[in-house]
Amino acid sequence: MTNLDKQITQTLKKVAGELDQPNFVMPDQVVAYKRKRSRLLGTLVLPVSISCALLLTISVSPTFAAYVKSLFDGSDKELQYAAQEGFSQKVNASVTDRGYTLEIEEILADPMRIVAVYSIKDQQNNFIHPDKLHISNVEVTDLKGNVIKETKTYGVEIQENYGYLTLKKPGETEEQKLLLQFEGNQIDSVKGNWALEIPFDLEKTIKASKVLPIDKTYTTPQGLQINLNSIMHSPTAARVDYETKWTEEAKKRLVQESKQVKGKVDSVDPYVRYDDYKLNFHVENEKGEKVKDLTRALDTPRKAVGEYGHSNRSYGFAPLSPDHQYILVLDSLEKTEPYELDVSFEPKQLAEKPVRVDKDGKTIEIMSVTFDEPLNEASPKNEKHATILLEAYLKDISYINLADTILMDDDTDKIINRFGWTIKDEKGKIYNVTGGDFKMIGKDEQGRNHIRIKLQSYEMKELPQKLSLTSELAKKSYDLDWKVPLPMPKEDK
Known part of the structure; x- marks a missing residue:
């Protein structure tokens, strides 16, 4: 039995277990396939002796997680729910170099974030801890290779044998068919080249996302004007987009504060901390109960739209249930002074x-x-x-x-x-x-x-x-x- 046969056997056993029909027969012959480096597996149609024929496609498939247990089942509840609703895309794309195989196994992408699940194995097919991989580049491009802005910032969480790489936002683009560029240059102490280009599609999650206007304004006692513009509801999260700027009186006060700080040289303008602040929010339901937030995963860098601290910002949190009413609460302003x-x-x-x-x-x-x-x-x-x-x-x-x-x-x-x-x-x-x-x-x-x-x-x-x-x-x-x-x-x- 070839390695490919073994992989197919393991997959079918997993499928049969999920369908509660464990009896199946491994087909004697399969379509010949030569695996290429840095390329997705092609489509294989396999006759299987269970109650009905099963079409198994090892490729990018938005509904594949419905047949095989998703790797997002071990992640946060929001990603679990989105995967169960069929929004994750099974990948199984791999590249091997210097005896190590890097594999991207599953992607979940919506307008809020992109999460890719990867693993590393040695020549004996043993898992290598995901934090042994040095990631040299992550970015999202369109199909022509143009880099989508604001997609280079990412974080990695480790769960047993899998790494969950999260890009904080897909970036500003009208394109729905995109490519995740994932590159590593070292595993443990071994240097090499592990580069993968993974196609994924935002069409389904974009259709499931809604943007609703809010248009509410508030000025803090410290002179920061806040305008809540809109809220986006997506399969994995919700996000409020808002705009901030200082009043004219507050700007003058910030200049005076900077002049108080030690080391100021009279001939040089002081560093004014127009952007050195943070707003703390939480979301609660109609009973006043707090909703678990996702600010660490979804918080995005501010986008300047003018001078003197005038910028667009966002606050992300868990998806909201249609069975409840929710309130956004501004708790505090943290300001450096x-x-x-x-x-x-x-x-x-x-x-x-x-x-x-x-x-x-x-x-x-x-x-x-x-x-x-x-x-x-x-x-x-x-x-x-x-x-x-x-x-x-x-x-x-x-x-x-x-x-x-x-x-x-x-x-x-x-x-x-x-x-x-x-x-x-x-x-x-x-x-x-x-x-x-x-x-x-x-x-x-x-x-x-x-x-x-x-x-x-x-x-x-x-x-x-x-x-x-x-x-x-x-x-x-x-x-x-x-x-x-x-x-x-x-x-x-």
């Missing part, structure tokens, strides 16, 4: 007790200064790093930059802004922050965020007599409560 923190201490005295500073409703405790292994992979590994551990209790602060980030003016090579933590000793020497950790612990009795921060620097070889820590920029979270009912598509009668 000046926020001063400073504390001075003698490191050698920390063994007796921590240093605590209370100022303007803020509390900082310096717990210890030790020499430890680096916390971050990018840090040098050949020496110990001075590690400052501090606990902070701060109102409405969601994040503080660890490292000192420097923004330069390209024309003059002058510093525009520096922000992050600064470590300085009693002689004025500055130690660059080369790594660290930021962790939210919870709330204290005053309702402030309890934050644990570790700052590391490999530049500090011994403990100075005195140290000072300063930070002048943080992300502040402003609570909001704007609610908008979401329109639902009418069911086809």
